[in-house]
Amino acid sequence: MAILIKNGTLVTASKSFKADLLIEGEKIKLIGEGLTHPDAQVIDAQDKLVLPGGIDAHVHLDLPMFGTVSSDDHYTGGKAAAFGGTTTVIDFVPQDEGTLEENINRWHAKADPKASVDFGFHMNITRFDKDVAKEIFSLPDLGITSLKVFTAYNGRLRLQDSEIFRVMRVARAAGMLTMVHAENGDVIDILVEEALAAGNIAPYYHAKTRPAWGAVEASLRAAALAAQAGDAPLYLVHMNAAGEVDQLAYAREHGLNMMGETCPHYLFFVEEDLQREDGAKWICSPPIRTERDNNRLWKGLEDDIIQTVSTDHCPFFFDGTQPIEYEGEMVAIPGKELGKDDFTKIPNGLPGVGDRMPILWTQGVGNGRLTPNQFVALHATNPAKIFGLYPQKGALVPGADADIAIWDPNLELQYGVNVAQHRTDYNLYEDWHLKGFPTKVFLRGQLIVDKGEWHGKPGMGRYLHRHEGEIL
Ligand code: URP
Ligand code: ZN
Numbered sequence: 244m245a246i247l248i249k250n251g252t253l254v255t256a257s258k259s260f261k262a263d264l265l266i267e268g269e270k271i272k273l274i275g276e277g278l279t280h281p282d283a284q285v286i287d288a289q290d291k292l293v294l295p296g297g298i299d300a301h302v303h304l305d306l307p308m309f310g311t312v313s314s315d316d317h318y319t320g321g322k323a324a325a326f327g328g329t330t331t332v333i334d335f336v337p338q339d340e341g342t343l344e345e346n347i348n349r350w351h352a353k354a355d356p357k358a359s360v361d362f363g364f365h366m367n368i369t370r371f372d373k374d375v376a377k378e379i380f381s382l383p384d385l386g387i388t389s390l391k392v393f394t395a396y397n398g399r400l401r402l403q404d405s406e407i408f409r410v411m412r413v414a415r416a417a418g419m420l421t422m423v424h425a426e427n428g429d430v431i432d433i434l435v436e437e438a439l440a441a442g443n444i445a446p447y448y449h450a451k452t453r454p455a456w457g458a459v460e461a462s463l464r465a466a467a468l469a470a471q472a473g474d475a476p477l478y479l480v481h482m483n484a485a486g487e488v489d490q491l492a493y494a495r496e497h498g499l500n501m502m503g504e505t506c507p508h509y510l511f512f513v514e515e516d517l518q519r520e521d522g523a524k525w526i527c528s529p530p531i532r533t534e535r536d537n538n539r540l541w542k543g544l545e546d547d548i549i550q551t552v553s554t555d556h557c558p559f560f561f562d563g564t565q566p567i568e569y570e571g572e573m574v575a576i577p578g579k580e581l582g583k584d585d586f587t588k589i590p591n592g593l594p595g596v597g598d599r600m601p602i603l604w605t606q607g608v609g610n611g612r613l614t615p616n617q618f619v620a621l622h623a624t625n626p627a628k629i630f631g632l633y634p635q636k637g638a639l640v641p642g643a644d645a646d647i648a649i650w651d652p653n654l655e656l657q658y659g660v661n662v663a664q665h666r667t668d669y670n671l672y673e674d675w676h677l678k679g680f681p682t683k684v685f686l687r688g689q690l691i692v693d694k695g696e697w698h699g700k701p702g703m704g705r706y707l708h709r710h711e712g713e714i715l
């Protein structure tokens with residue numbers, strides 16, 4: 244069945260223009276003025292915008308950590324994403340026991356039957372030796388063209404600088420992108436020990452023991468390692484500190500192949516939010532910082548220093564002892580209450596995959612900080628290009644997947660946990676007034692969200708075999 248979207252304004256990363264858009268099967272067939280089709284279902288998009296479905300390149304679904312698990316799985320997380328206009332997510336495969344391929348297969352077994360939007364995988368490299376180095380070369384054949392390494396989480400996820408340097412060299416040779424989590428693991432361990440010894444157990448000390456200087460230093464270290472690894476392509480994840488924007492700008496000015504992402508929570512919240520009675524809701528790593536950092540990150544987006552907005556979606560319940568209703572069933576998953584007497588035991592991570600586009604539209608486009616075209620670039624086109632999905636995803640062109648958000652720029656609503664569809668008991672943007680929201684969302688030509696109603700199903704999301712990405 245064909246679908247003809249008429250009279251809308253198409254918004255791409257480079258321009259906005261009035262046109263009709265014809266979907267046939269899973270693909271965009273035609274874009275043009277005055278299109279007709281003998282038996283297409285016609286959707287009138289007068290006064291609406293037609294956007295490519297969003298791509299959130301940083302999510303953690305069904306991820307075991309802190310003795311619990313992130314509360315959205317590949318079904319519920321994909322559903323929440325879709326309600327906010329996102330139709331593709333890229334999740335991280337942890338490197339547990341066994342070969343990389345065994346880990347990837349285990350993640351497929353979890354994700355494939357449940358996924359409700361299209362998805363890809365990044366591979367975490369948290370253990371490195373000659374065998375792993377060799378196996379990295381086979382990951383592109385499995386559709387994985389990006390690796391994540393950590394300079395923090397000593398004794399768990401962290402690699403030594405020498406290992407990160409080797410990973411970058413291997414990744415470069417294999418046509419892959421290295422993503423870096425930049426904090427100083429050694430300093431964090433000392434500060435945490437001191438904080439606990441002094442009885443400083445409240446959520447605020449999570450931020451105080453992970454200083455911004457560690458992120459700044461580690462991001463420059465990563466840039467320098469990548470430069471010395473033959474200008475290996477590098478992507479700085481979850482940028483949170485003003486100084487990281489400066490390091491990214493510095494690296495780019497020096498011609499390095501370095502790119503970066505920030506996340507909505509780093510644009511709006513500050514350390515003082517952790518001092519609220521419900522401060523644990525804001526615990527994530529790296530932590531939220533200061534207004535100065537918020538402003539510098541915004542400027543980084545406005546000035547095209549930062550290439551993408553992702554979410555690091557990794558939700559937990561605020562009170563996992565109290566069930567919530569989810570699709571007619573009561574659900575409770577242990578969450579932030581696990582650390583009520585010790586901030587180091589609070590599961591790190593926040594909900595956000597469904598919030599990203601509506602929040603950034605109101606706060607970014609609505610407040611005149613971003614053009615609609617920059618918005619599309621940051622939320623769809625740039626991640627598609629960087630992560631090897633373009634032009635199948637992130638583009639409004641004939642032949643692309645018909646992943647489309649019909650966006651009503653005049654729709655006003657009071658946002659919060661009752662609107663967002665994450666499987667958790669809170670939302671960071673409770674009671675925020677939003678203007679601009681998706682009303683219809685298509686995944687490969689199938690209408691999965693229609694005026695607040697869900698039409699998707701577990702397993703309809705497809706695994707994306709990513710190719711080598713672009714350097715932006
Ligand atoms: O707090 C967070 N961000 N949890 C997810 C793990 C990570 O480092 O991205
Ligand atoms: Zn990280």
Ligand code: ZN
Nearest residue numbers: 301302303555
């Ligand atoms: Zn993450």
